[in-house]
Amino acid sequence: MDRRIRLRHIQAFVEIIRQGSLKRAAEALFLTQPAISRTIAELEEIAGARLMTRSRRGVTLTPQGEFFHDHALNALAALSNAMAGLSGEGEAAALSLRAGALPSVAARLMPEVVADLQASAPHLQLTILDGAHGHLTSALRSGDLDVVIGRLGAPETMQGLSFTQLYLEDVAVVVRPGHPILDDPDLRRIADFPVIYPPEAAAIRPFVERLLIAEGVPRLPRRIETVSGAFGMVHTPQSDAVWFISAGVVAREVAEGRLARLPIDTTLTKGPVGLMTRASLPETSAQLLFRQAVMRVAEGFPAGT
Template sequence: MIMHPAIKLRHIRAFLDIAANGTLSAVARAQGITQPALSRTLAELEDLLGATLFLREKRRLVLTDNGVLFRRHAAAALQMLEAGAEALHPSGHGGRLRVGVLPTAATRLFPRVALRFRHAAPRVTLSVETGPHSHLVRLLRDGGIDLMIGRMPAASDMAGLRFEHLYEDRIALVSAAHHPMRGQPVAQVLARCPLILPPADALIRRAVDEYLLARNLASVQPAFETAALAVGRGILAGSDALWFISGGVVEDELDRGDLVQWETGAGFLSGAVGMTRRQAAPGQPSLELLARLTHETVLDGHII
């Protein structure tokens, strides 16, 4: 089947934006059009394709199987068009680059890289997606993002992807600086104080669970589960809780003295941080520039 000639680039961009956001209202605001107009654009695309691309679940639009399939190809096609436009003006580095950033890289590494990138390629818009590992890996596979920066995915998630190592990031155990049990054995403190653990699906959760199991603390029920800096920092500030979290998330808070790190005595509480991208992705000058600047930022010693 040949693609219907009435399908325009505006249909493709609208579809990809809705797929990434999940709501019509936010995309309509971002595009400067009304929600009914955006809804008509989506309906036109589905009619022209002869397929339903989204299902409505409560207030969100969720991709159907056909939508997932079309998104993968549409994103790749749009990326190749943008790469072609860039190739005509290689010194300008225009366009948009979509990057997924995991919590461990979001606080210190990526902001520094983003500022360097802005200086080197001021005509490129960095569109940044955050969220849990599973969400970003799915976006990467479907073409919703061009690159993911953060901890190395599990081996089961690496099919069709490639990982470039940047550095090792420790899992830190932190608390507020004024914690009343500072100086006491960490095992006793963990048994008596509320714990904040990474979410169950976080890459670092297994290592934390193994650490607690080795110290006969596996039965301790966590009070909270989060990898969000704002949430964890707020809970620590108002309690005597302790938080297991990637060191990169709280590096600035530790440097300022707002949080303190507890010695765990476990060298295995660390993991690789790097850049993950699709193996078959076409070359993109702005993407290669971002990758180079990321490596340079790490080598300059501003991260570790």
């Protein structure tokens, strides 16, 4: 490795890509914009290649930048893991794990995984964060998360990650009990109502779009885009909204009659849910314990659900 490359070069480069602009990256790193610009200029001079292009819309990686980005993320993640292993005293201090979970996983799978770990590995310190697919996979690549459980995303979102399938999950279309659409549950009627719809970054968005195209659903004029389960749980029961959401998020509410699932065929929305890790790094003891617990719990899920 060229000895002129410093940690500040890699941190600045990764943060610019994460933030999408030099200005926001400079603020996140407590630098001035000229300072971070000089840092990237130094890095590109050392690399002997242009790593990114700047425009009013933000920054875009060049092919050389794409290649360097993957390795830079792995380098930061490895350093983060090494420092975590050195902090504190003894093996117990190193056995901590930061897990990311999509909302459906946080609601359906993770409570059982936590119960399993409390019995099988009570010394494992577990931190759970939920969020959208793009945010979680980005955090996994950068080393801010150790594992992620969620849907298999588009190829460009899975670069540098390994994926182990656990089960299949579909998208549910739910409304409040007594909703007018339940009298005639035709998906084409949803355009008459407000619709809670997955945003572009959501892993289920392409599946929902595929379903609507197949069913000939027209444009949705009253659309609220969010993956917030908290919002959907409050807004849907007290309105005429139609909510597209991963089935696992609302499974309990549907079973208990607090929400009603439209009786329509959602086979087209089924997709694999699995365990994601960084492909280039060896499995840690904490990751092994977590994976074993996840696999034990997932074995109890019916196939195809």
